[in-house]
Amino acid sequence: MNTGAEPAERPTSALESYREVYGTAPDGSWAAPGRVNIIGEHTDYNNGYVLPIALPHVATCAVGVTDADVVRVASLQKPGEVVSVELARLADNDVAGWARYLLGVVHEYRQRGHPIGGLDLLLDGAVPVGAGLSSSAAIECSIAVAARDLFGLKVSDDDLISIAVAAENDYVGAPTGRLDQSASMLCTAGCALFLDVGTGERAQVPFDLAAAGLALLVIDTNTPHRLVAGEYAQRRKQCEQAAAALGVASLREIADVAALEPLDGVLLQRARHVVSENARVLEVVDLLRSDQDPRTIGPNLTASHASLRDDFAVSTIQLDTAVETALEAGAFGARMVGGGFGGSAIALVDTDRTHATVDAVLRRFAAADFIAPRTFVAIPSAGARRLT
Incomplete structure (x- = not known):
């Protein structure tokens, strides 16, 4: 049994592999966690209450800004596979599967008028996929935070959550609520996040x-x-x-x-x-x-x-x-x-x-x-x- 205390971040792995995949060093790496919900299931899209905690298991993304009008995405879990989409084709392409979550965030930024240019992304996902622990939101939030930082965007945490939710709902086609992305963005160590989805009010509740x-x-x-x-x-x-x-x-x-x-x-x-x-x-x-x-x-x-x-x-x-x-x-x-x-x-x-x-x-x-x-x-x- 994994105690859950082992480090789930693997930034060195993503950073080292980035050069092998793209031939240059990234501009940085970012992480966002999966979550487990203590209670409050299927209440988020009904504007209700939720109480999640973030897990130590994270999606890590090494990212570099490029001069090309292209987004390239790769994953350590999909060796040898690099998906490349022109910025002009983000709204109209047939990419499916894991890569679509990353592309969706970039697309949503651009849809909202933010000047996101060419990017090379390398994902390393440590959140168990398909386990109900929100691996997709972890991916989306890691990219959302990376793009904000790299392009110096004036966007709030609520904006980032909205961008990630839209990527999952509209770009991927999963009609989820805001629980997963809110937990991935807002949770703090040692606490559960009490979130009123209807009003946006939230508080950290000690959970030791x-x-x-x-x-x-x-x-x-x-x-x-x-x-x-x-x-x-x-x-x-x-x-x-x-x-x-x-x-x-x-x-x-x-x-x-x-x-x-x-x-x-x-x-x-x-x-x-x-x-x-x-x-x-x-x-x-x-x-x-x-x-x-x-x-x-x-x-x-x-x-x-x-x-x-x-x-x-x-x-x-x-x-x-x-x-x-x-x-x-x-x-x-x-x-x-x-x-x-x-x-x-x-x-x-x-x-x-x-x-x-x-x-x-x-x-x-x-x-x-x-x-x-x-x-x-x-x-x-x-x-x-x-x-x-």
């Missing part, structure tokens, strides 16, 4: 589990999710339909599940998850701020999973198995994280029970003939930043 003898165990089920698929977009549309049926702009405006009585069927289920999840986020934040034992947030985590499984229908048998096994092994709370349809779960455990919990999950997965999961302990880490 180690001091309480606790660990937040991440269980990557090795069942990759794909948010560009139709199920995620369908959930978002159903939430919009529920809000319209209730006569509100978003489900954020509904504070009590009793107000959902006009709905029925699937729309009732989807709305009930969002409304109850917002309430759980607020309760968890209150518990953490009140200096109570962090173990007290556990029931809210477990309730969140039940809601995501039953009302929002985004869990999988592997995620359910990970959660159930962790609880049976003594976890104080556990739930799936991310958009669902695969990815990861988290479990709040006593530090001295971490290995026993991992062993129990490994045995259960093996008995069910599932692919072995990957596990690590999440350490609240810093947001996007320049490395060199």
